[in-house]
Amino acid sequence: MPELPEVQTTVDGLNRYVKGLTITDVWTSYKSPHHKGKDNIKDPAYFKKFKQLVLNQKILHTKRRAKNILIFLSNDYIILVHMKMTGHFLYGAYTQTKTTWIPLDKHSSLANNASRFIRLLFTLSDGLHLAFSDLRKFAKVTLIHKKDLDTSLHLKDLGPEPLDSSFTLHIFKNQVLLHPKGKIKQVLLDPSIIVGIGNIYSDEILFRAHIHPERIVSSLTNKELKAIFNALKTTLQKGIDFGGDSTSDYRNILGEAGVFQESHLAYRRTNSPCSKKGCKGIITRKKIGSRNAHFCNSHQI
DNA sequence: TGCAGTGTTGCTTC
């Protein structure tokens, strides 16, 4: 479920807790025949190369691009991590068992469900560990060189960053109008149009903008586009301010849940009365494309 | 018990 706010929360945590530390060991349990020959650590041959290149490197800083985490190392390589559905980093003291690693401090926030699914673990120079939990094993972990950052296949087709100050209403309109016949929900979810928005935030944005998710982009008025643009900026920022959304198993790197799910007005509130003041609507769920959209059947038009 | 639901993205297919 990590969308932009969850990835940003993770990046902020990495900059706060592991920046400046050196990687002294790497372990993984990933091993997938589907990734043989690809630049993905699920291929054991690639992991071997990966390990050689990250060992003894210092973590300089961490950035976010779309939903990717970019960990910059002292040898000019960058660890690129896409958490996909269920991935998240956890920082703390771990001990190795036969098949995985478990948190040492059973009373800490690390001792939650998330620590059951450690697939990758970095030992750090402070004696603690940076573990990566990934229940469904969908995550992507690879290495790119700094000089290839802009041209990397992993990053080159991405649209603009919605929270950048350079992302203006004008640019927003240009981007969504690349798909004039598209349904607005599907266009908001398209990372080549705007990055960082997933199913949860697209529902919450459209609820707040009073726009039906199936509205065709070319039918939207300037006023409506502006409402979506404003809701997009404020809702994503609120997600960050609330430490992300832990509807599913997302946690920050200390293992703590975010609280944005307590502010959901539409997502997974099917059949609840609409919470908008004076609105008599009911939250409805409908498949749009292959995704479930949640929206008010009255004020989202 | 069994199977639908969960959600990101890249690849395949039409």
Place this chain on the structure above:
DNA sequence: CGAAGCAACACTGC
């Protein structure tokens, strides 16, 4: 070319 659907996975909840 674009749109649609599946695959990469594994667990939860009904």
